[in-house]
Amino acid sequence: MRPVRLALVPGEPAGVGPELCVRLAQQPRDHALTVFADARTLQAAAQVLQQPLQLLPFDRSRPAAADAPGTLSLVEIPLPAPPSFGTPDPRNAAAVVRALHAAAAGCLGGTFDGLVTGPVHKAAINEGGIAYTGTTELLARQAGCDVVMMLANDIVRVALVTTHLPLRAVADAITPQALADTLRITHAALCRDFGLADPVIAVLGLNPHAGEAGHLGREELDVIEPALDRLRAQGMRLVGPLPADTAFLPGKLRDFDAVVAMYHDQGLPVLKYSGFEQAVNLTLGLPYPRVAVDHGTALDLAGSGRADPSSLFAAARTCAAIARLRQSV
Incomplete structure (x- = not known):
């Protein structure tokens, strides 16, 4: 070549x-x-x-x-x-x-x-x-x-459903279509650009404790879980929705090829703490x-x-x- x-x-x-x-x-x-x-x-x-x-x-x-x-x-x-x-x-x-x-x-x-x-x-x-x-x-x-922002280093890859939005606007932007588009683009990029034949993607919940069965918000029950079920039926390996406060534990990250976060400051602080100097920003879907x-x-x-x-x-x-x-x- x-x-x-x-x-x-x-x-x-x-x-x-x-x-x-x-x-x-x-x-x-x-x-x-x-x-x-x-x-x-x-x-x-x-x-x-x-x-x-x-x-x-x-x-x-x-x-x-x-x-x-x-x-x-x-x-x-x-x-x-x-x-x-x-x-x-x-x-x-x-x-x-x-x-x-x-x-x-x-x-x-x-x-x-x-x-x-x-x-x-x-x-x-x-x-x-x-x-x-x-x-x-x-x-x-x-x-x-359509594109997806992903930040990655040698420890974790984090893709975002929403990017630069005020926090009060995030929940309304987490729609079934937005989530499905993000996951499809991320899955395709993991296969094509990272050479992963059957990637496993962890999906975070929006609310604390991933909504606590609806007691801390219904976005997981009404939006996220149904969208994941539809994509699982199409063959994607998706884990979640997971509580964001424990999803990044090293023992769990070893089982995932990427993490999809609902908003900017949910996933990126962890990535930057784990290796800011070597981190890069990828635009998936181009x-x-x-x-x-x-x-x-x-x-x-x-x-x-x-x-x-x-x-x-x-x-x-x-x-x-x-x-x-x-x-x-």
Whole structure:
């Protein structure tokens, strides 16, 4: 098989994303990386880190090959305002979004086999006049498909039924259709992207103690359990609904290939506590693999050279592994 081609987007140019991309460029790798970014910003980050960086214009006609350490293929996305470390500039919002769209379009068109993304600054994009809820939602709209957010490390994989909602809106968003869609997309991704023939998925309840037989809420009885029964009848191996406070015990996690949580802060604190630095954010359901870092822009660290690149390294490794698995099918 040829080496896979990955598109790389640093994210917010005033954050740590450019520095992390420069550090990633120094690593030996068995895949080709093309960064969609402003060249001056990357060179400024390389200067801060005192690391070599050679940017080579991307040439689609050139056969995919693993890059030498210290080099990155580049699709230039110029920034209208030179970034200042730690201070996002809304004038650059359109360029940040353009880089994401261009890289994703390359994946949809088959030029690239996967997408790796750094952290964006949502407030700066919105202040730049672009309505923006998140990269996951942007990529789903562009591809025209339903997606699921999953965060994963070496200990646990957690997929979410709802993502960035106020807590008071969560219960209304847990519908039979939303739960079924999440579980189907998660099951398919575990089979296709992780090579699991018959995955076991743990499903958390919404309420404390998974509703305590209806005494602490009826969502488990009225919504979650019937949806799980229908999917079990179709052959899925689903365990639950489980009380969230005990589902993540190590002895139980060994029996599960993934956990589906009802809302953001039900599952993600456990995952981040168990291994934040190596965690990655996957968008399941896209026609291509997309893996992102599991942290924000870290504006307070930008320009210091102290940002931990572990999550971006893990994201690139994970994306390349998924891309190779899809390539082999």
